[in-house]
Amino acid sequence: MTAPNHNWRKFKNVFMQTLTFVCAILVVTPLLLVFYHLIKEGFSSINLAFFTQLPKPEGETGGGMSNAIVGTFVLLAQAAVIGVPVGVLGGVFLSEYGGTKLNWWIRFAADILNGVPSITWGIVVWGLLVVPMHTYSALAGGVVLGLMMIPLVMRTTEEVLQLVPGGYREAALALGIAKWRTIVQIVIRTALKGIVTGVLLALARVAGETAPLIFTALGNENWAHNLTQPIAAMPLQIFAYAIGPYNDQHRQAWAGAFVLLVLVLSINIGVRFLTRDRFQQKV
Amino acid sequence: MATDPNNSAAALTVRNLSVFFGKNAAVKNVSLDITAKAVTAIIGPSGCGKSTFLRAINRMHELNPDARMEGEIKLFGDDIYSRTVESVTVRRRIGMVFQKSNPFPTMSIFENVTVGLRLNGMRDRKMLAERTEESLRMAALWDEVKDRLNAPAISLSGGQQQRLCIARALAVQPEVLLMDEPASALDPLATAKIEDLIVSLKKDYTIVIVTHNMQQAARASDFTAFFYLGELVECGPTPKIFTSPAQKRTEDYVTGRFG
Amino acid sequence: MENNFEIGLEALRQKLLLMASHAETAVNQSVQALVQRDYDLALRVKEDDRVIDQFEVEIDDLVIQLLTKAPLATNLRLVTVAMKISQNLERVGDEASKIAKRARDLSQEPPVKITIDLPRMADMALAMLKSSLDTFVNKDPVAARAIIPRDKEVDALNKQIHEILAQHMVANPDTISRCLNWMVACKSLERIADHAKNIAEEVVYLYEAQDIRHTGNKGQGAPLPA
Numbered sequence: 001m002t003a004p005n006h007n008w009r010k011f012k013n014v015f016m017q018t019l020t021f022v023c024a025i026l027v028v029t030p031l032l033l034v035f036y037h038l039i040k041e042g043f044s045s046i047n048l049a050f051f052t053q054l055p056k057p058e059g060e061t062g063g064g065m066s067n068a069i070v071g072t073f074v075l076l077a078q079a080a081v082i083g084v085p086v087g088v089l090g091g092v093f094l095s096e097y098g099g100t101k102l103n104w105w106i107r108f109a110a111d112i113l114n115g116v117p118s119i120t121w122g123i124v125v126w127g128l129l130v131v132p133m134h135t136y137s138a139l140a141g142g143v144v145l146g147l148m149m150i151p152l153v154m155r156t157t158e159e160v161l162q163l164v165p166g167g168y169r170e171a172a173l174a175l176g177i178a179k180w181r182t183i184v185q186i187v188i189r190t191a192l193k194g195i196v197t198g199v200l201l202a203l204a205r206v207a208g209e210t211a212p213l214i215f216t217a218l219g220n221e222n223w224a225h226n227l228t229q230p231i232a233a234m235p236l237q238i239f240a241y242a243i244g245p246y247n248d249q250h251r252q253a254w255a256g257a258f259v260l261l262v263l264v265l266s267i268n269i270g271v272r273f274l275t276r277d278r279f280q281q282k283v
Numbered sequence: 284m285a286t287d288p289n290n291s292a293a294a295l296t297v298r299n300l301s302v303f304f305g306k307n308a309a310v311k312n313v314s315l316d317i318t319a320k321a322v323t324a325i326i327g328p329s330g331c332g333k334s335t336f337l338r339a340i341n342r343m344h345e346l347n348p349d350a351r352m353e354g355e356i357k358l359f360g361d362d363i364y365s366r367t368v369e370s371v372t373v374r375r376r377i378g379m380v381f382q383k384s385n386p387f388p389t390m391s392i393f394e395n396v397t398v399g400l401r402l403n404g405m406r407d408r409k410m411l412a413e414r415t416e417e418s419l420r421m422a423a424l425w426d427e428v429k430d431r432l433n434a435p436a437i438s439l440s441g442g443q444q445q446r447l448c449i450a451r452a453l454a455v456q457p458e459v460l461l462m463d464e465p466a467s468a469l470d471p472l473a474t475a476k477i478e479d480l481i482v483s484l485k486k487d488y489t490i491v492i493v494t495h496n497m498q499q500a501a502r503a504s505d506f507t508a509f510f511y512l513g514e515l516v517e518c519g520p521t522p523k524i525f526t527s528p529a530q531k532r533t534e535d536y537v538t539g540r541f542g
Numbered sequence: 543m544e545n546n547f548e549i550g551l552e553a554l555r556q557k558l559l560l561m562a563s564h565a566e567t568a569v570n571q572s573v574q575a576l577v578q579r580d581y582d583l584a585l586r587v588k589e590d591d592r593v594i595d596q597f598e599v600e601i602d603d604l605v606i607q608l609l610t611k612a613p614l615a616t617n618l619r620l621v622t623v624a625m626k627i628s629q630n631l632e633r634v635g636d637e638a639s640k641i642a643k644r645a646r647d648l649s650q651e652p653p654v655k656i657t658i659d660l661p662r663m664a665d666m667a668l669a670m671l672k673s674s675l676d677t678f679v680n681k682d683p684v685a686a687r688a689i690i691p692r693d694k695e696v697d698a699l700n701k702q703i704h705e706i707l708a709q710h711m712v713a714n715p716d717t718i719s720r721c722l723n724w725m726v727a728c729k730s731l732e733r734i735a736d737h738a739k740n741i742a743e744e745v746v747y748l749y750e751a752q753d754i755r756h757t758g759n760k761g762q763g764a765p766l767p768a
Contacts, residue, residue: 167381167383168387168388169346170346171451172402173343173374174341175378175399176372176373176374177402177403186398190387497614527615527616527751528615534615534616537614538616539547
């Protein structure tokens with residue numbers, strides 16, 4: 001081992017270490033920048049009025065996004081009602097039943113759907129619901145978000161179920177437990193945390209979608225009184241304010257973006273908390 | 284132990300059993316009697332079909348779409364592959380313990396032991412508690428866990444977990460217990476406990492154990508069957524197989540010349 | 543492929559054969575000392591018995607070591623049979639020693655004027671011993687079974703010699719102590735033949751897995767494939 005080789009190797013090691021460290025920092029930087037900006041611009045506008053008042057008419061200052069906040073939750077609730085059962089059961093089918101050929105096609109379709117641009121989803125549901133109903137509606141908004149959730153939840157559910165070791169299924173079946181009972185009481189129960197994680201992350205993802213809502217929920221300056229009326233939603237409101245001419249609205253757009261980020265962040269942190277390791281497994 | 288069609292002491296009579304995976308025959312035309320309330324060990328080198336044979340007994344191959352079965356297996360005279368018999372019924376009469384212990388991780392010790400009963404409809408708490416104690420005693424685990432039945436099952440050691448799985452299988456009160464290399468993942472002390480357990484269980488259950496450990500077969504079984512390349516080469520009382528086997532292939536395997 | 547265990551088995555076999563040759567030599571020499579009234583030869587036989595005893599200890603030790611490796615089937619039978627054959631050979635050595643002792647005593651006194659066919663008996667016993675060890679080496683249980691009935695002939699000859707000696711003692715009381723010595727020597731030869739028979743029975747067990755000790759049925763049996 002001659003001295004020059006040794007030094008060259010050492011240099012390579014240090015270089016790679018530094019390079020990868022710098023890249024890691026670069027990844028985190030945008031997140032920190034976003035935080036910084038949102039807090040700087042939007043935090044000042046966060047007050048009680050923001051959460052409790054309706055938007056003021058054009059030109060007037062003050063007011064809040066209460067209807068948009070509620071609207072987002074209404075849409076997410078509908079999305080969950082549609083997305084969770086279909087997605088989870090679809091995932092169960094892919095993992096536990098079905099022939100390999102059929103499963104391959106279903107997975108292929110789900111992966112394609114996951115890649116479809118959200119605006120396309122919006123237009124499709126516009127054609128399917130908004131046009132026949134002759135109105136933009138909260139229902140359509142919930143439906144589009146729900147449909148977007150389905151392939152997402154299906155794939156994560158399938159993956160999580162596949163992680164459940166086959167040994168548990170075998171053990172349950174060997175006890176004379178029927179297959180469907182095994183799936184529900186043993187497999188799903190074991191994978192439950194993972195399934196819930198998948199659902200929550202899908203919800204967090206669709207919570208921020210704007211484009212599909214443009215064609216379905218449309219937005220509302222006021223409260224929607226039933227699901228067949230257009231409804232306000234945070235991304236829509238943020239967009240409307242951001243492109244408007246008024247400073248006060250810009251302020252509120254920042255605030256809205258901040259609240260939305262906090263919502264998504266809370267879901268993610270909540271997920272991490274839920275999936276923490278409570279038991280130490282003895283080897 | 285010959286394949287005697289009138290052997291009334293046989294718990295399981297296997298006739299011309301073949302198991303195919305696609306075109307490949309993993310078990311070829313095996314006929315065998317398993318004596319009731321005795322321990323039968325199945326030995327042979329890797330890939331000889333012993334696990335495949337074992338799993339055919341409780342219809343576990345039905346989980347595999349590529350698997351195909353020919354031949355007949357009767358449990359105390361009942362054809363277990365008959366179309367009128369559900370696999371669920373068969374598996375309540377024939378239990379199985381696996382190589383890697385697999386207590387359900389989301390359940391406590393008590394819940395694990397009673398899972399076979401509860402998920403088949405039993406609700407009577409008193410009965411469940413009684414069965415739990417009975418099964419854990421039979422599995423030589425009761426004294427170690429009686430004060431913490433609600434603790435998570437995965438908090439037990441490897442050897443304890445395996446005994447828990449045995450208790451879980453026994454709680455359903457099967458007639459036959461199949462064991463697929465139950466001690467191969469355990470240390471020698473835990474292995475010895477499992478072997479003692481097997482010997483004590485045989486007065487109430489018929490046990491079939493697959494093992495690659497010949498010493499274990501010699502210690503714990505009454506009868507031994509030697510499988511090679513999917514065929515049953517020889518079967519007989521354990522002392523005879525290990526002191527003076529009739530077939531050369533058995534002799535070669537047992538003295539370590541191959542396998 | 544030779545593994546550690548097979549090497550151990552081979553060592554056991556070799557030791558046993560070595561012990562056997564020492565035992566055969568001891569019997570040969572003791573009979574020779576008896577017939578030729580050779581005091582020194584008889585003394586040497588007594589001293590050499592220590593070697594045979596040592597062999598028994600070593601073989602037992604080797605057997606225990608091999609047993610810890612948990613041998614099965616033929617290997618198991620070989621190991622246990624080796625132990626028993628060594629015990630029989632050790633006794634053969636002891637009997638040869640006894641004959642040597644009688645040889646020493648008789649050589650100190652004038653010879654008895656009597657013809658007894660002790661040499662023939664010695665030949666028969668020695669032949670049985672040699673044959674039984676050959677069947678062990680040659681893995682020939684059928685030949686081993688053939689050895690067993692020969693023990694009866696040796697017994698018959700022993701009885702015959704006894705009667706001759708007994709008559710002589712009655713007629714010539716001054717030869718009593720010398721005749722008794724001859725009787726004891728013959729008895730030892732008869733025992734040697736018994737031990738040879740035992741060895742043959744062990745060989746049958748080893749290669750046929752049939753225990754034919756203490757049974758009247760000696761003729762049948764077929765060897766196991768091995």
